[in-house]
Amino acid sequence: MTKVIAILNQKGGVGKTTIAANIGVSIAKRGHSVLMVDSDPQGSLRDWSEADEGEGLTVIGLDRETLAKDIESVKAPYDFVIIDGRAKAEKMAGAAIRAADLVLIPVAPSALDIWGASDITEAIAARHEVTEGKPATRFIINAATKNTKLIEEIRPATQESGFNPLNTVLYSREIYKQTMGDGLTVHSAKNADALEEIENLTTEIMEILNNES
Template structure:
């Protein structure tokens, strides 16, 4: 059965597309059949896919506010569908939450980013109340700057939302920016720190989906 993973946060610049594209690449590298769905009208994930030069790749399609209705028409046969959410578009968050089996909320260690999650968390929790706890949901701390005060306190602040917080996280690394034009950290050596972060995120993500 196809599993749908949505990366959502109505605040821009939190690392949704970076995590969505790299997680999709990780899943593909594990041998799964993957579809990446670009919900952002700016089309960042679509542009990313158009610059890729790999012959062994997965499709990327654009979709809008009808994703909950339209996704089943194209998702058949895929193991995982990854939704790359759009910022500042409330009409997309609801349908994406409805379509998802798991919602990941990338959040930077910033008070503004933490506060901005409130509406999305309320939307997810309202959905969970009427669907026996579905979708599963968790925070992923993104773009961490090592050894900073905010990075140490973000988990305590996010805990007030009463959603799980992944141990896996991403840090502020040049590798992510370098891969934004069609690349992936999964193309880097196994010893690369950014690649290891995405691998850890992928493993924790599947653990939640399989045992959530």
């Protein structure tokens, strides 16, 4: 059965596309077939894929509100589908939530950003009322700095939202910007610290999906 991961936040610039590409490559390197879905008409993930074919992932654009149905009709041959979400698009987010087994919500390490994701968390909570808790949902703390107190500091805000953060935190690193600009991921840069956090993130994601099935 294909597992669908949606990376969503109505706020722009929180790392949706960066995380989608990096975990997509990480999952593919573990021997799974992966379909990347760019749901953003801006086409950032398609631009990334065009910049360099080095990472070899299949990227398609499905940027209509029929997303859930469209994914249903193409997902079968793949082990994983990863949806790169679109900011400021309520109906698209709703469709992605319906299609997903796991929703990941990238946020900066601040309570304000977690509260700011309430459009998504409330839509998921509403969905849970009719699905007995599916899709599984986690925050990803992205672009943290070494001084951030992180999980302890944001814990109250995540509890209010009803969803937990993944243990793995992604730090702010130039290597994410550089590699994405070249159509690559941290896997090609062989940056040990960035690679380790992406691999830890992917392992956590796989564990959640295994426990769900």
